Amino acid sequence: MARRWTNRLTENDITPEAAFLNRRQIMAGALGAAGASLMGLPQAAHAEALTPHPWEDITSYNNYYEFGTGKDDPAQNAHQLTTAPWSVTIDGLVERPGQYAFEDILAKMTIEERIYRFRCVEAWSMVVPWNGFELADLLNLAGVTSDAKYVAFETVLRPEEMPGTRTRVLDWPYVEGLRLDEAMHPLTIMATGIYGRDIPNQNGAPLRLVVPWKYGFKSIKSVVRITLTDKEPPTSWNKANAREYGFYSNVNPEVDHRRWSQASERVIGGGLFAKRQPTLMFNGYEDEVASLYKGMDLTRFF
Amino acid sequence: MADPVAPVSFTSLIETANLQLRRVPAWPAYPLAFGYVGWLVWLGATGGLGVEPVVALQRALGEAALYLLIAGLAVTPLRRHAGLNLLKFRRALGLSCFIFVVAHFLAWAVLDLQSLGRVWADIVKRPYITVGMAGFALLIPLALTSNNWSIRHLGARWRQLHRLTYAAALLGAVHYIMLVKGFQMRPLIFLAVILILLLLRLRPGRLAMRFQRG
Numbered sequence: 001m002a003r004r005w006t007n008r009l010t011e012n013d014i015t016p017e018a019a020f021l022n023r024r025q026i027m028a029g030a031l032g033a034a035g036a037s038l039m040g041l042p043q044a045a046h047a048e049a050l051t052p053h054p055w056e057d058i059t060s061y062n063n064y065y066e067f068g069t070g071k072d073d074p075a076q077n078a079h080q081l082t083t084a085p086w087s088v089t090i091d092g093l094v095e096r097p098g099q100y101a102f103e104d105i106l107a108k109m110t111i112e113e114r115i116y117r118f119r120c121v122e123a124w125s126m127v128v129p130w131n132g133f134e135l136a137d138l139l140n141l142a143g144v145t146s147d148a149k150y151v152a153f154e155t156v157l158r159p160e161e162m163p164g165t166r167t168r169v170l171d172w173p174y175v176e177g178l179r180l181d182e183a184m185h186p187l188t189i190m191a192t193g194i195y196g197r198d199i200p201n202q203n204g205a206p207l208r209l210v211v212p213w214k215y216g217f218k219s220i221k222s223v224v225r226i227t228l229t230d231k232e233p234p235t236s237w238n239k240a241n242a243r244e245y246g247f248y249s250n251v252n253p254e255v256d257h258r259r260w261s262q263a264s265e266r267v268i269g270g271g272l273f274a275k276r277q278p279t280l281m282f283n284g285y286e287d288e289v290a291s292l293y294k295g296m297d298l299t300r301f302f
Numbered sequence: 303m304a305d306p307v308a309p310v311s312f313t314s315l316i317e318t319a320n321l322q323l324r325r326v327p328a329w330p331a332y333p334l335a336f337g338y339v340g341w342l343v344w345l346g347a348t349g350g351l352g353v354e355p356v357v358a359l360q361r362a363l364g365e366a367a368l369y370l371l372i373a374g375l376a377v378t379p380l381r382r383h384a385g386l387n388l389l390k391f392r393r394a395l396g397l398s399c400f401i402f403v404v405a406h407f408l409a410w411a412v413l414d415l416q417s418l419g420r421v422w423a424d425i426v427k428r429p430y431i432t433v434g435m436a437g438f439a440l441l442i443p444l445a446l447t448s449n450n451w452s453i454r455h456l457g458a459r460w461r462q463l464h465r466l467t468y469a470a471a472l473l474g475a476v477h478y479i480m481l482v483k484g485f486q487m488r489p490l491i492f493l494a495v496i497l498i499l500l501l502l503r504l505r506p507g508r509l510a511m512r513f514q515r516g
């Protein structure tokens with residue numbers, strides 16, 4: 001089912017020299033510093049070059065309600081989270097259930113750079129140069145059984161380290177879910193880094209899901225459990241408000257949030273006078289993922 | 303040896319405060335309000351409001367308006383229950399609040415939505431925007447009649463008209479509650495404070511009389 005993600009570069013994708021040199025420097029720096037992480041070549045997810053947002057933007061403007069509901073709360077509070085040692089429990093309909101230590105997972109995975117658009121359900125967006133591996137590879141490590149249809153994810157819950165969880169903003173722990181074919185799609189990754197550096201706590205350290213064609217809240221952070229099931233798993237925002245947040249939550253400019261339009265978005269970092277940008281179907285990944293939803297009424301399965 | 307400290311009663315403290323406050327002018331509220339709006343815009347333009355300044359600016363202006371609505375609503379209960387007289391500042395509080403509401407609206411319409419079509423679509427389609435706009439609309443006649451000439455010419459009707467503040471404050475707090483995601487305390491605290499200030503205005507004696515007459 002899952003092919004490796006393949007480049008579909010055109011002449012338009014040739015990276016400007018300055019940006020290219022810049023990226024080599026970043027990679028060289030990261031390789032020199034980390035040594036262990038092996039990075040693939042930059043991939044274009046669409047026939048257009050994406051310019052990643054600065055590190056500062058990506059790591060200072062976050063929704064991670066476990067550390068507070070303000071956009072700057074995660075950057076201020078997330079340092080309290082202990083991310084080592086870390087392990088992920090993979091259970092449910094898998095051949096090799098168990099606790100997988102983070103280092104053991106990393107040792108078996110190929111870390112690649114994936115520059116993806118990131119679109120929040122609140123109608124803002126940024127471009128993030130993630131480092132990570134395909135979720136399919138991790139699921140194959142545990143061996144998905146043939147009766148599995150969905151994947152459920154759970155974020156760590158430690159009230160003593162996560163001040164936001166002391167109030168019941170949501171029904172903690174944060175949980176998310178994907179259909180198995182969405183989870184196995186080559187665009188779906190588990191991110192462990194940004195710009196070649198370890199992913200900061202406020203962005204979901206030590207590893208988080210990234211599903212670039214869905215609203216950001218689907219990309220669950222600091223994952224401690226992955227469960228393969230045959231039933232659609234509950235998801236946090238759907239539990240909190242089912243009329244506003246569906247299980248699928250695919251980026252779709254034609255299906256509005258009940259309280260605001262999703263037709264356009266505000267690109268982070270543009271300042272006070274930046275123009276809104278039109279939102280793209282499936283966040284610009286229509287060619288890659290539209291077939292997953294063939295025949296589905298996307299206004300009903302939003 | 304220090305002088306023996308004279309016992310200070312609450313009443314004398316309030317009296318002193320009332321005397322001192324008579325010397326404090328109300329007009330600096332206007333330059334302060336405009337100055338605060340200007341300062342927020344400057345912060346937004348120079349990175350002081352973070353990487354997404356438009357939403358931060360809207361939020362700061364909206365909260366400033368709510369704070370001033372609360373301050374305005376506190377004047378009467380403070381006078382009635384504590385004897386503190388802030389009546390001369392009430393117009394300045396109200397008009398400063400209006401300045402923030404207008405700035406909040408402009409930040410949303412001009413900097414965020416950027417088109418009249420989007421503004422109108424949101425007003426009719428999005429309940430939290432409808433509620434916020436209703437609160438804004440109620441404040442317009444109040445701002446227009448916040449002058450001595452209107453008070454003289456409207457007479458008793460002026461007081462009736464200005465009771466719209468109660469509805470505007472409630473709409474403002476509800477607007478805030480409706481726009482946040484998940485269960486968040488902050489907007490609920492604003493609503494609770496406004497409700498308490500409104501309840502403090504109810505005078506059981508008068509209500510009872512009205513019921514008897516009714």
